[in-house]
Amino acid sequence: MAQLQKPEWVYIGGKIRSWDEATLHISTEAVTRGLAVFEGIKGYWNANSTEFGMLALPRHFARLQRSGKLLYIPCPVGYEEFEQACHQLVHLLHKPDRDMWVRPTLYVVEGHWGEGTVADLVLTAYHQDKTPPKAIDVGISTWRRSSDNSISPRIKTNSNYQVARLARIEGRRRGYAEMILLNEWGRVAEATGACILMVRNGKVVTPPPSEGRLESITVEIVAGVCNSLGIDFVERPIDRTELYIADELSLAGTLAELTPIRQIDDYVLPDDSPILKRVRTRFWNAVRCTDPHPAVDLSVVRPAG
């Protein structure tokens, strides 16, 4: 069973506190209705472990605010305070042999049915291995991604992950590490916690957000990397059967990074993945700072004071 980490420190109520002190009352909307929006932010050590950089921090903050706006959840802090809090927490917890990811969550702590809504920004941070993800097998789920007129996939909110959880449970039964969700029209939306990249005829293709995927920051980065490598990057709807005959497939997400896909349902992908391998290598060299890239902006954590 997956062991969840319990880091020593978290940021809650505007301060760093111990893990055990970070609690919410059972009556809050965050508990009774699962009302919260969140982000996942990756932090990478550079190649010789002397500097720790958090990837695309301003873009993650902007998306957190957009998610909050669409659900009428106000964000109690501005960017400066947010960045400082992320740095403070990571600085307390980081270890040179591990990367980290930070989960900022806006929990609704006061209010009822959208009246008097007050949220608190909570930051938790977890260690991760520095190794790139290994290739995985994925399946296509029988569950569907919600539509823009119910809970929009554009909103990174807890409720959107109920279906993702069902798909993961279904996937485990069928022996798959990740699952692809189709949208309401039966076309490809995304995976449960990442977007999908497909290579056909030498082009990298992904569905646009209007097909039911999150407005992914990793996809934006991949578009920038493809552009600098002279690889065509296209956003267009993708049919289910196109995934089965794709030349290459990959997940794209903050935590999934660029996880290669080996098999989808019964269909095995070719062993060679020449185009996405170039993208992965360029991405990896940028986040490790051996070959910086303008699409890979890192907010470097320095000791306070």
Ligand code: PMP
């Ligand atoms: N889709 C879903 C449902 C996700 O949870 C994530 C991870 N945040 C992504 C896509 C990828 O988004 P990003 O590249 O911004 O991490």
